[in-house]
Amino acid sequence: MSKTYKATGINLKAQALGESDRLVTILTREFGLIRAVAPGSRKHNSSLGGRSGVFVVNELLIAKGRSLDKITQAQTIKSYPGLAKDLGKLAASQYLAEIVLYQALSEQPQEELYELLNEHLSRLEALSSTEKLNVIAHLAHGVFHLLALAGLTPQIQICCLSGHSLIPDFTDPTWQVGFSIPTGGIVCLSAWERLKEEVRSQHREQVSQLVDPLRAASRSPLGVPKERVATGVEMRKQNPPHLHHSPATVKERPVNYQTVIHRQEIPVISSRLNATELAILQDLSQPEFIQDVARNDGWLSVEQILRQYTQYHFGRPIRSAALIDSYFAANHDATV
Structure with missing residues (x-):
């Protein structure tokens, strides 16, 4: 008989398998990410039908298999029906689930990740459907916590x-900071400009050190400095006729040095944030919202920054983000 084990998990992904089964990807507290077959779950009135749906939390009894495990029993302890009733909430939930799939480990307990995902799904489900901006705000909050x-x-x-603290300046409407994805965070633009000028200056100096000796050598025959050029009489003394080589046989001596230039990297500025957007970004590290979501229009920019940052570090695209873009584009057009 196959060995069995118990686990509590939330379904993150389900796909058709065979004629009537589903292959379910589950984030469990005890064993991390697992993939198991829900046999017959696509049949009408199957006991595993609803229990194998996405964002359903079950207590599971699973039988070990050679290639795939099999769900033998499932008891639902929580579900999120409110997510499916709103396209924005559903898209945001799928977005978070996709990130969880990228970072979750298998065969290891993932209790913190399990609890964090369920917490943010609960917050999304509880949102009012009248304020669309709340969805993107809670999505950004969840993404930041998953990254943390x-x-x-x-x-x-x-x-x-520079290592200096950056505080949003709300008194200057033109105030901005940069965000560099490869560097890993915010960048003071004045420090960035100074670094660029320093690098340019160093590069000019290094090029000058290379070019000046070459120019001096090029002004003398065979690359010999002028003060070292011998007269015709001295040349005949140094090179008797019977030892004189034809120009065709004369070879230039190889250069005995090598110059290596190490150029300091200038961080790439991926995005620029105003004071409001930086304040939003800095508040995301808090367990709960501090910002008044309804009064801030910087959430879309912040989500875009976090999306690019997440995709860069996981090395994979967030496909569900396209649904978020479509959702907010449609709602924007409807309100214009």
């Missing part, structure tokens, strides 16, 4: 170049 749990938190309090 994965050890990929972007630097949002101090400049990645």
Whole structure:
């Protein structure tokens, strides 16, 4: 007989398998990410039909298999029916689930990740459907917390170049900071400009050190400096006729040095944030919202930054993000 084990998990993905089965990807507290077959779950009136749906939390009894495990019993303890009733909530939930699939481990307990995902799904489900901006705000909050749990938190309090704290300046409407994805966080633009000028200056100096000796050598025959050029009489003394080589046989001596130039990398500025957007980004590290979501229009920019940052560090695209873009584009057109 196959060995069995118990687990509590939330379904993150389900796909058709064979004529009537489903292959379910489940995030469990006890064993991390597992894939198991829900036999007959696509049949009408199957006991596993609803229990194998996405975002359903079950207590499971699973039989070990050679290639795939099999769900033998499932008891639903929680579900999120409100997510399916709103396209924005559903898209945001799928977005979070996709990130969880990228970072979850198999055959290891993932209790923190399990609890964090369920917490943010509960918050999304509880949102009012009248305020669309709330969805993107809670999505950004969830993405930031998932990044923090994965050890990929972007630097949002101090400049990645200077190490100085950056505080939003609401008195200057033109005030901005940069966000560099490869560098890992926010960048003071004045420090960035200074670094660019320093690098340019160093490059000019290094090029000058290389070019000046070459120019001096090019002004003398065979690359010999002028003060070292011998007269015709001295040449005949140094090179008797019987030892004189024809120009065709004369070879230039190889250069005995090698110059290596190490250029300091200038961070790429992926995005620029105004004071409101930086304040939003800095508040995301808090367990609960501090910002008044309805009064801030910077959430879309912040979500875009976190999306690019997440895709860069996981090395994979977030496909569900296209649904978010479509949802907000449609709602924007409807309100214009």
